[in-house]
Amino acid sequence: LRAIKSVLVVAGSLKREDPERAEDQVLMRALRDFNVPKIVTDDMPVFMGLIGDLFPALDVPRKVNPDFEKQVRNTIMNMCHQVVQLQELLAVRHSVFVIGNAGTGKSQVLKSLYTTYKNIKLRPVWTDLNPKAVTNDELFGIVHPATREWKDGLFSSIMRDLANITHDGPKWIVLDGDIDPMWIESLNTVMDDNKVLTLASNERIPLKPSMRLIFEISHLRTATPATVSRAGNYLARFPEHNTLLKRFRYLQSPERDVEEKENSTCFCCFN
Numbered sequence: 001l002r003a004i005k006s007v008l009v010v011a012g013s014l015k016r017e018d019p020e021r022a023e024d025q026v027l028m029r030a031l032r033d034f035n036v037p038k039i040v041t042d043d044m045p046v047f048m049g050l051i052g053d054l055f056p057a058l059d060v061p062r063k064v065n066p067d068f069e070k071q072v073r074n075t076i077m078n079m080c081h082q083v084v085q086l087q088e089l090l091a092v093r094h095s096v097f098v099i100g101n102a103g104t105g106k107s108q109v110l111k112s113l114y115t116t117y118k119n120i121k122l123r124p125v126w127t128d129l130n131p132k133a134v135t136n137d138e139l140f141g142i143v144h145p146a147t148r149e150w151k152d153g154l155f156s157s158i159m160r161d162l163a164n165i166t167h168d169g170p171k172w173i174v175l176d177g178d179i180d181p182m183w184i185e186s187l188n189t190v191m192d193d194n195k196v197l198t199l200a201s202n203e204r205i206p207l208k209p210s211m212r213l214i215f216e217i218s219h220l221r222t223a224t225p226a227t228v229s230r231a232g233n234y235l236a237r238f239p240e241h242n243t244l245l246k247r248f249r250y251l252q253s254p255e256r257d258v259e260e261k262e263n264s265t266c267f268c269c270f271n
Helices: 001-018 023-038 041-054 066-075 080-092 106-118 136-140 154-163 179-190 225-229 245-250 254-270
Strands: 093-100 125-129 171-176 195-197 204-206 211-217 232-235
Touching: 023 041, 023 080, 023 136, 023 232, 066 080, 066 106, 066 179, 080 093, 080 106, 080 232, 093 106, 106 171, 106 211, 125 154, 136 154, 136 179, 154 171, 154 195, 154 204, 154 211, 179 195, 179 211, 179 225
Parallel strands: 093 211, 093 232, 125 171, 171 211
Antiparallel strands: 195 204
16 A cells, blocks of 8 residues: 555656646556666566556656756766666655665665755755664663663664754665664654654654655565565666676676686696
């Protein structure tokens, strides 16, 4: 239901911007542009085939913001499309999973979008933390069992500080670390439509419209379906022709060990 709601929000905004466009074209563009960022490269032909079956003989161009894309190109040349996709997803969802292995460009995409916001004078604010580096009580705060004294947590303090900033520029809380159900379940009320963090001290900290939760992670294996459905998914896909990434993958692959054994065998034979 949350995924359907997000698609309808995108379709509604597209329809309001272009009232004369037919509804089937608006819906096709919303379904395609909202889901493409979270589809892996191998599954892209399957997904586009399904879209073609649902909307035969329809080929609606992607929504383009020329001024924003020009600023992105001034920031970084070879990842413009990825940065625009992330920006479109953040415009719809207040919680986003940025997923990808090491070397796929997750941090680079985030930094590029942040720099683009600065170039167009939006005054962005970025605060990051590793939730696995502290305990759950240190992250969200705790009431001392004996004295009943409240000790504030790291995440609750950061969220309160960002909520007190008065300007409307983008404000990001970047959680850079693998997902653990022990701490992410405490964020369910923040990630859903309530957008409120309720602490053990009965304090309620709202997630303002300009604030975003961004999870920079490598996988979603330990996340429950309820958690996954509460956030948008952005899959970082670094260009496949990148030679450094190909070299890194080769060094991590079992084929390297086989080739080294074969080379050493040939060397022994000729000596």
